[in-house]
Amino acid sequence: MAGIAAQIAAMRSAFPAMRLFAEGRWGCAWEGPLVGLGRPYIVRVTHTVSATLGRCDLGWRSIIPRAQVISPDLVAECGGRPPHVYGIKPHPDLCVFDPHAPHREWRAGMLIAESYVLWVARWLASYELWTVTGKWSGPERHPAPKDAAATAPCPPAIPATAASPAAIGRVAEAEGTEGSGPILRAATEGRLPSLLLDW
Amino acid sequence: MTYMGGFQPSITDALLADVARKVQLSPTNYRLAIERYRIINEWLDREGSVLRGKVRLMYPQGSMATGTTVSSRLEHDEFDIDLMAELADEFRGWHPRDILDTLFDAINGEEGSRYHGKVERMTRCVQVQYEGMHIDVTPATLIAGRVARVSHICHSKREKPRAEDHRPVANPWGFGEWFKDQMPLPLSEGARMSTLAKASEAVPVEEQPELHERSLPVIATQLVKRWRNKKYDGREGRCPPSVLLSCLIGERSGHLLAAGKVQRSLHATLLDLVIYILAQFEAAERVGRLIHRTNPACPGDEVLTDRWPAAGRDQRQFIDDLEDFAAKLDLLGRDDLSLAQRNELLSDMFGERAAALAMEDLRKRLDEQARGGNVLHRLGTGAVLAAPAIAATPTAKPASSGVRAAPRSTSYGSDEG
Numbered sequence: 160m161a162g163i164a165a166q167i168a169a170m171r172s173a174f175p176a177m178r179l180f181a182e183g184r185w186g187c188a189w190e191g192p193l194v195g196l197g198r199p200y201i202v203r204v205t206h207t208v209s210a211t212l213g214r215c216d217l218g219w220r221s222i223i224p225r226a227q228v229i230s231p232d233l234v235a236e237c238g239g240r241p242p243h244v245y246g247i248k249p250h251p252d253l254c255v256f257d258p259h260a261p262h263r264e265w266r267a268g269m270l271i272a273e274s275y276v277l278w279v280a281r282w283l284a285s286y287e288l289w290t291v292t293g294k295w296s297g298p299e300r301h302p303a304p305k306d307a308a309a310t311a312p313c314p315p316a317i318p319a320t321a322a323s324p325a326a327i328g329r330v331a332e333a334e335g336t337e338g339s340g341p342i343l344r345a346a347t348e349g350r351l352p353s354l355l356l357d358w
Numbered sequence: 359m360t361y362m363g364g365f366q367p368s369i370t371d372a373l374l375a376d377v378a379r380k381v382q383l384s385p386t387n388y389r390l391a392i393e394r395y396r397i398i399n400e401w402l403d404r405e406g407s408v409l410r411g412k413v414r415l416m417y418p419q420g421s422m423a424t425g426t427t428v429s430s431r432l433e434h435d436e437f438d439i440d441l442m443a444e445l446a447d448e449f450r451g452w453h454p455r456d457i458l459d460t461l462f463d464a465i466n467g468e469e470g471s472r473y474h475g476k477v478e479r480m481t482r483c484v485q486v487q488y489e490g491m492h493i494d495v496t497p498a499t500l501i502a503g504r505v506a507r508v509s510h511i512c513h514s515k516r517e518k519p520r521a522e523d524h525r526p527v528a529n530p531w532g533f534g535e536w537f538k539d540q541m542p543l544p545l546s547e548g549a550r551m552s553t554l555a556k557a558s559e560a561v562p563v564e565e566q567p568e569l570h571e572r573s574l575p576v577i578a579t580q581l582v583k584r585w586r587n588k589k590y591d592g593r594e595g596r597c598p599p600s601v602l603l604s605c606l607i608g609e610r611s612g613h614l615l616a617a618g619k620v621q622r623s624l625h626a627t628l629l630d631l632v633i634y635i636l637a638q639f640e641a642a643e644r645v646g647r648l649i650h651r652t653n654p655a656c657p658g659d660e661v662l663t664d665r666w667p668a669a670g671r672d673q674r675q676f677i678d679d680l681e682d683f684a685a686k687l688d689l690l691g692r693d694d695l696s697l698a699q700r701n702e703l704l705s706d707m708f709g710e711r712a713a714a715l716a717m718e719d720l721r722k723r724l725d726e727q728a729r730g731g732n733v734l735h736r737l738g739t740g741a742v743l744a745a746p747a748i749a750a751t752p753t754a755k756p757a758s759s760g761v762r763a764a765p766r767s768t769s770y771g772s773d774e775g
């Protein structure tokens with residue numbers, strides 16, 4: 160498995176404009192411009208390596224990276240839901256690889272900057288071409304309903320306790336995250352942190 | 359397009375090249391045009407033809423000679439192929455009306471023969487109609503003592519008195535050679551099209567070069583002509599002639615070539631040429647004149663602006679059109695445009711069909727690359743490299759250090775869920 164430091168170093172080298180804005184033992188997250196064909200999009204990429212964060216079970220989110228287009232608003236732009244996304248509020252998650260592919264398209268040993276981010280860029284290119292031609296580009300798979308249920312985001316858990324400053328401090332120490340108040344508050348309350356749904 | 363030295367084209371360049379590819383003769387139609395050219399030549403020399411043994415040379419002129427053929431129609435393919443038929447010296451003394459009528463008779467032939475009923479006698483040529491294509495054969499006689507291929511052609515309006523017919527001087531072969539001489543070598547190594555092999559009667563035309571084998575001003579010429587066709591579609595009267603546009607483009611390209619300045623971007627080349635053409639028309643208008651150009655290969659005799667512009671309003675309208683073209687091209691080059699915005703601009707400039715075909719070509723290339731696991735990205739931005747030649751690269755090996763190949767992946771997820 161590629162460590163978080165290796166992921167950060169590879170991203171800094173290949174995509175220096177992607178700003179690392181959260182980092183901890185749980186993983187890390189970047190935000191910055193990516194281009195599909197010509198126009199830049201502001202994209203957030205989240206990489207988690209921990210099965211839990213505070214009191215929260217991250218479930219499938221601990222297995223795969225995630226990408227969301229922050230700007231422009233894709234749903235508003237195309238007047239509905241673009242293909243190959245899940246969840247649309249406030250920003251849809253892009254489905255850039257098949258988690259059930261027999262040859263395992265994403266593997267934990269991969270560097271995000273050398274694989275996942277490039278898939279995101281291709282998704283953006285395919286999206287732009289879809290807005291003009293109505294057709295998607297490249298291989299695609301539409302999961303069966305059972306398949307979809309296995310990969311769809313879970314609803315946020317009910318908060319177990321209110322987050323006191325001390326509790327947040329304990330989670331911060333355990334997770335190695337200090338820079339993200341909203342994440343820590345959510346994780347302390349047992350909610351899925353906003354980083355993992357939306358910042 | 360292929361760019362040497364690891365240079366990668368922008369999305370704007372890739373789309374403009376796709377539009378040019380879509381409005382030119384397809385390889386199939388190009389071969390068909392060459393075959394028809396060969397057959398007409400043989401037909402004129404058939405037993406019983408009034409011109410048997412009297413056509414000394416046939417050679418392509420106009421866009422076929424300069425490699426800038428584009429469809430003359432917006433919503434379907436229709437190509438005009440121009441040939442010169444150089445007649446024997448005995449025709450030098452003939453009246454132009456008789457020459458054109460004789461050529462018409464020779465091609466039209468007897469009832470039931472190959473071309474009978476598909477031929478039309480025009481003012482300066484004889485036109486053979488095919489589906490999606492017509493071939494204009496212009497009869498000419500060489501003028502003794504002049505440089506290569508300076509000829510008399512024929513001008514004869516059937517509805518006008520015979521006394522008004524005349525024999526203009528022209529050198530379309532010389533113009534084609536001059537135009538090619540002004541062009542820089544293509545960014546990828548490729549043969550320049552040679553259109554004249556002096557030894558044979560029917561001059562062989564080489565295989566049409568791939569788009570990436572042409573220099574950028576040649577491709578830009580096709581785009582300017584396509585834009586002109588779109589702009590004048592449905593307008594009354596003549597449009598700016600292709601030979602004038604090619605002359606102005608040749609002038610600018612020759613100046614840049616002599617100065618050692620060679621553009622590496624199709625978009626920059628096209629915009630520069632449009633601005634140059636605009637400046638030439640504005641300069642003429644400022645001094646209260648109409649633009650005037652002669653054939654650089656026949657400067658004393660052949661005026662390229664003899665039929666257009668006919669009046670200041672023609673010139674003014676074209677200046678307005680060129681200003682609009684330059685503004686839209688400038689906008690097309692902006693980095694922050696969505697593909698939908700680019701599509702709208704391309705449709706406006708070159709026609710909806712050409713833009714839609716270009717977009718679909720781009721989509722198909724990305725689709726094939728992605729299915730083959732050959733998508734290349736620019737490091738730093740992630741931008742997909744959208745150039746056709748790179749798409750045709752058989753391996754995913756990066757073309758330069760700033761490029762990375764992505765592993766294969768499958769877009770996943772329900773459209774509904």
